Amino acid sequence: MTTFDIGDIVKGLRAARSDWRESQGRARENGGRELPSPQALERIVEQIKGALFPMRLGPPDLRNEAEDFYVGHTLDAALRGLLAQAVLEACQASRRGDGLTEGVKERAAGMVREFAQSLPAIRRMLDTDVLAAWQGDPAARSVDEVLLCYPGVLAMIHHRMSHRLYELGLPLLARIVSEIAHSRTGIDIHPGATIGPGFFIDHGTGVVIGETCVIGERVRLYQNVTLGAKRFPVGEDGQLTKGLPRHPIVEDDVVIYAGATVLGRVTIGRGAVIGGNVWVTHDVPAGGSVAQARNDEGRGLS
Structure with a gap:
């Protein structure tokens, strides 16, 4: 029968925990x-x-x-x-x-x-x-x-x-x-995201909504939509600056179709439609639409 040297493993794990706590400035406390x-x-x-x-x-x-x-x-x-x-x-x-x-x-x-x-x-x-x-x-x-x-x-x-x-x-x-x-x-919805009433995610898999997103009323998203950050400011200490508004504002009655990626503190205006599989890093006016460019159009914003 195979045996394991459990005692040595326990000691090794205790040492790893101690090193971690010391590196984080945490004193070990008795209790639960x-x-x-x-x-x-x-x-x-x-x-x-x-x-x-x-x-x-x-x-x-x-x-x-x-x-x-x-x-x-x-x-x-x-x-x-x-x-x-x-x-x-x-x-x-x-x-x-x-x-x-x-x-x-x-x-x-x-x-x-x-x-x-x-x-x-x-x-x-x-x-x-x-x-x-x-x-x-x-x-x-x-x-x-x-x-x-x-x-x-x-x-x-x-x-x-x-x-x-x-x-x-x-x-x-x-x-x-x-x-x-x-x-x-x-x-994946960060708990910090503010979402108005009547919100609907259809199908849903792969949706990401960032911490500082502000979403209005009656907004609809489809699968694989990302409402994310475009860049992450770094402070003088070299660490990421936390808490800054960095995710999109989505106003009332917006529809964002499958696979769309909206990045940065941009505003998607009321009633706008964002087509599938597009990349949006700029404001979209109320009632506007963004779609993949076709050969006969040459651009995606209407």
């Missing part, structure tokens, strides 16, 4: 986990999704007369779990000197309380996304099919939650929630 758990957050998100849509995303044996009891019981468990994860992030931020030094637990509790109070508004916003998908796809048979089956809707359920966490000062929790959806759908 220091960072939020993706596994715990995945369970919490599933609970919140069930509370948002109990008769569609809740347990299969749920009956109408028990809806409110289920929602209350499930939210209580989910929010308690979310608070534990928020405290971990807040404590970590405090250790880094990010401003959370006093009353860490109280501040984390306040963030989770505000998130909980946002859930009815998040549900109403998601209703507009579901309706946009049903109205925008001739293959959709019902709003129930859209909610249960469409990857773009799943991505938006996660994004509406993650964006609120991001706004409240919990960017790590927000990023984990968004990456759960990314792994399931292939749709």
Whole structure:
């Protein structure tokens, strides 16, 4: 039987951890986990999704007369779990000197309380996304099919939650929630992106929406669309400058077809249409269109 020298491997891994912590200026602390758990957050998100849509995303044996009891019981468990994860992030931020030094637990509790109070508004916003998908796809048979089956809707359920966490000062929790959806759908939406109501991603795989994107109402994207940054400014220390607006502004009623790439802090005007497989690095006026140039046209902007 093959044997392994587990003791030496354990020592080697301990040394690697110690070197990493020393290089990052982190002292080893006794106690439990220091960072939020993706596994715990995945369970919490599933609970919140069930509370948002109990008769569609809740347990299969749920009956109408028990809806409110289920929602209350499930939210209580989910929010308690979310608070534990928020405290971990807040404590970590405090250790880094990010401003959370006093009353860490109280501040984390306040963030989770505000998130909980946002859930009815998040549900109403998601209703507009579901309706946009049903109205925008001739293959959709019902709003129930859209909610249960469409990857773009799943991505938006996660994004509406993650964006609120991001706004409240919990960017790590927000990023984990968004990456759960990314792994399931292939749709990568940074939680910092601001997206208006009635947003529809058709098919969805390969869509990328950057952190500082601002997207208006009733916008529709198709698969493999990128709303990204054109360049990344570097500071005097040689590090990337973070937080600058660097992604597109997409105004109301814009349609962007499959494979289009829109880069930089450009504005796509209200009602514009961006054709498939084009590369856009300039503003597009309201009502304008961009398409691949044809031999008889010579240019792509009309």
